[in-house]
Amino acid sequence: MISTHLRLSALSLAMLAATPFAHAQTQTPRQSGDGAYLLETVEVQSSADASRDGLSQPFAGGQVAEGxxxxILGTQAxxxxxxxxxxxxELLIEDQQAASVGEILLNDPAVRVARGFGNYQQVYIVRGLPVFSDDMTYNGLYGLLPRQYLSSSFIERVQVFRGANTFLKGAAPGGSGLGGAVNVVPKRAPNDPMxxxxxxxxxxxxxHAAADIARRTDDGRFGIRLNAARRSxxxxxxxxxxxLSMAHIGVDYRGDALRVSADLGYQDHRVDGGQPNITIDGGVPIPDAPDATKSIGQSWTYSDSEDLFGTLRAEYDFASNVxxxxxxxxxxxxxxxxxANPTVTNVNGDYTASRFDTAREDTVVTGETGVRVRFDTGGIDHTVSLSGSVYDLESKNAYAFGAPAFSGNIYSPAPVALAPNTVPGGNLSDPGRTIHTYFQSVALADQLKMLDERLLVTLGVRYQRLKDYNYDYNTGNRDTNxxxxxxxxxxxxxxxxxxTPTVSMYANYIEGLQKGARAGNTAANVGQTLDPYETKQSELGVxxxxxxxxxSVAVYRSRKPVAGQDANNIFKIVDHQKNTGLELMAYGQITPTMTVLGGISFLDADVDGDKAIGAPETQANVNLEYRVPQWQDVTFDGRVIYTSSQYADAGNQQKVDAWTRLDLGARYLVPLANGTLLTLRGRVENVTGEDYWASSGGYPxxxxxxxxxxxxxxxSATFDF
Known part of the structure; x- marks a missing residue:
């Protein structure tokens, strides 16, 4: 427990209210003679997230957490x-008015946000390699979150892991995650009514409108938090x-030895006439980006996804060390x-496009179990963790193409009539099973502490079984190829x-894993599947x-297999993508009134002497917040996002220009009657109105x-009652 005497301005009070403490006396703020807000001494425990270690506390400035x-290693600093x-x-999410996970991750210099292949799905490029949105984890479990887009309304934390991570989390079932991972932590009830x-x-x-309501029992053991939002x-x-319509309820119980949490979420998200992905024909130089204020998409294009998801997690102390x-x-x-995604055929922006319909129904069931034991041997502290997990996906899919194709120009968007469907694959109104994915894994880890806990060694291994079966769209028969x-x-x-107590040096070796590719119809070994791809990564940092x-400062090198056909048309591993990078990160408070968040990332993503598609050499973020000393309830912030040039083709003939984006914001906290706080927020993103290509690729x-x-x-305006 921590005992603390807090003297807060209205801004600091709001920051504390957003921090998820689990167990404390309910406190009512009182105003001191100088107008600042004063809280009585409170006793605080970790958040009730069904883990012994609890939720890591926010770092100074409140934008990132201490861990x-x-x-499998659990909560770590x-x-x-x-x-x-x-x-x-959560504080960063609220203050930046970030509506989705992608908007949150724009704060990370090692991450950029791209799109899925032919759709509106968010894809997160971490260290030059994709993490599909359906490969995010939800409190550590894969496959539970909506695939295309995730609202931020129920999110407590978004955690970005940079680098290969299969030992820690298991292989991502969607086939991405070799360069990093994204984990979402749901909100829990704080100690005070909200x-x-x-x-x-x-x-x-x-x-948009949103409600966030939370209560705890008098003894602090039971909590409930309800979030609901509507955007249109x-x-x-x-x-x-x-x-977008969403609702989420999270409940938790924290006893002396037993901790339980459960969540149930619903989201329905629809986009009409959305800005499409744009392919530039081979050999055509990359044209200037079109006017970003006008959609090139046709009014009849849309994407609609509805998801219902839930989790149950429990943790029990069998003994003080087990x-x-x-x-x-x-x-x-x-x-x-x-x-209807355009393919541009010349530098003037002329394109052709065709209608493409899809239908998909997913059912996912997943789980994990484990035990963690702490003990000493000869002055060495051990924390041994053993964990097993399963993931089961049944996916039903159908598609259809439209004909005839139509033409247009990305600089002069014009409506066209909707062409009829042709060439169906399955039944759009009743799609059949086409994919069954079943992953199993067992992992063992030992974390050793020695030399008065100054030296920490992590050893571990994971055994992973990957099963992925495909079925014919029309007959439903299993396709053995x-x-x-x-x-x-x-x-x-x-x-x-x-x-020293303030400086840590580290080194690691870790691997990523995804299923190998299959030889296509032009290969001499058609139908043959390759062994799982293993990305090998080494990293040093301070x-x-x-x-x-x-x-932090980190340097890393990773090596990922690249498949293709050799001179004899044999499909095999023909090369490796070698990613070498340097990352510098900074966060916290430069002064009592100035907060910084950002850094710079340098990346050399090499494939046989060429740069990999969609892997900029330099990415930089600087986000500064300034609280005006004379008006402590007024804060200004500014963010600069820079992405250097990148390539849209494997031969490096199509170069995409660098871009820089400036975002500016301000917020003002206004105390109202009866202890109510009003937070007014305003923000302008892309202040200069630059038209730019934000990303290249996102799919291998x-x-x-x-x-x-x-x-x-x-x-936005937020009322805290």
Missing amino acids: GQVG VMDTPYSFTSYT TQLTVGGQTGGHG GDMAIEGESSA TGWAAFGARTSDESSIF FSYDEDALTPTVGILYKL KYDGGRLGG NAGYLTVGAPRTLLL
């Missing part, structure tokens, strides 16, 4: 972990509109869409040494925690482009 969940990760907090209502809007007339209307892009845990989760989803059943071992070694200011070997967001004004 996070590191897979950044300074005690020989890996690179950052946990972005009733928060938010309304807002943005350029184009898009409006036209976007800042002319011709594009969207609607803790077991078990978690279970499930998701059902229903998706439908009509796309598209079936996969392989296994692999993925080890790790991590070493961390604390030079971490700093000065109490108010923190940061594909170099399609996405248009960056236009200048957008966001306004």
Whole structure:
């Protein structure tokens, strides 16, 4: 427990209210003679997230946390972990008015946000390699979150793990995650009663309203938190509109030895006339980006996805040094869409496109169980963790093409009539099973502490079984040429040494894993599947925690197999993508009134002397917040995002220009009657109105482009009762 006497301005009070403490006396703020807010001494415990270690506390400034969940290793402090990760907090999400996970991850210099192949799915490029949104984990479990887009309304933390991570989390079932991982932590009830209502809007007339309500029992053991939100209307892009409805309930219990949490979430997200992905024909130089304020998409294009998901997690202390845990989760989803993604045929922006319909229904069941034992041997402290997990996905899919194709120009968008469907694959109104994915894994880890806990060594290995079966769209028969059943071992070694209480040095070796590709119809060994791809990564780094200011420096090198056909048309591993990088991160408070978050990332993603598709050499972020000393309830913030040039083709003939984006914001906290606080927020993103290509690719070997967001004004008002 911590005992603390807090003297807070209204801004600091709001920051504390957003921090998820689990057990404390209910306190009512009182105002001192100088107008600042004063809280009585309170006793605080960790958040009730069904883990013994609880939720890591926010770092100075409140934008990132001191630690996070590191897979089988559990909750770890950044300074005690020989890996690179950052946990972005609820406070940052609220203050930046970030509506989705992708908008949150724009704060990370090692991450950029791209699109799925031919759809609106968010893809997160970490260290030059994709993490599909359906490969995010939800409190450590894969496959439970909505695939295409995830609302931020129920999120407590978004954790970014940089680098290969199969030992820690298991192989991502969607086939991505070789360069990193993203974990979402849901909100829990804080110790004080909470009733928060938010309304807002943005350029184009898009409006939103949200409610966040939480209560705990008098003894603090039981908690419940309810989030609900509705967003709808036209976007800042002319011709594009969207609607989102979501609700989420989280409950938890924290006893002396037993901790339990459960979540149930619902989300329905629809986009109409959305800005499409744009492919540039081979040999055509990359044209200038079109006007970002106008959608190139046709009014009849849309994407609609509805998801219901839930989890149950429990942890029990069998003894003071023995803790077991078990978690279970499930998701059902229903998706439908009509796309028409242009292929540009010349530098003038002329294109051709065709209608493409899809339908998808997913059912996911997943779970894990494990035990963690702590003991000493000869002056060495051991924490041994043993964990097993299963993941089961049944996916029903159908598609259809439209004919004839139509033409247009990306600089002069014009409506065309909807062509009829032809060439169906399955039944769009009743799709049949086409995919069955079943993953199993067992992992063993030992974390050793020695030399008065200055030297920490992590040893571990995971056995992974990957089964992936495909079925014909029309007959439903299993296609043996598209079936996969392989296994692999993925080890790790991590070493961390604390030079001083504020400086840690670390090194690690760790691997990533995904299923191997299948030989296509032009290969001499058609139908043959390759062994699982193993990405091998080595990393060295230094971490700093000065109490108010923190940061890190990391250098890494990873090696990923690249498949193709050799001179004899044999499909095999023909090359490797070698990613070599340097990352510098900084966060915390430079001064009592100035907060910093950001860094710079350098990457050389080499494939046989060429740069990999969609892997910029330099990415940089700087986010500064300034609280005006004379008006402590007024804060200004500014963010600069820079991405250097990148390539849209494997031969490096199509170069995409660098881009820089400036975002500016302000917020003002207004005390109202009866202790109510009103937070007014305003933000302009892409202040200069730059038109730019935001990303290239996002799906292996594909170099399609996405248009960056236009200048957008966001306004919101939050009432804390």
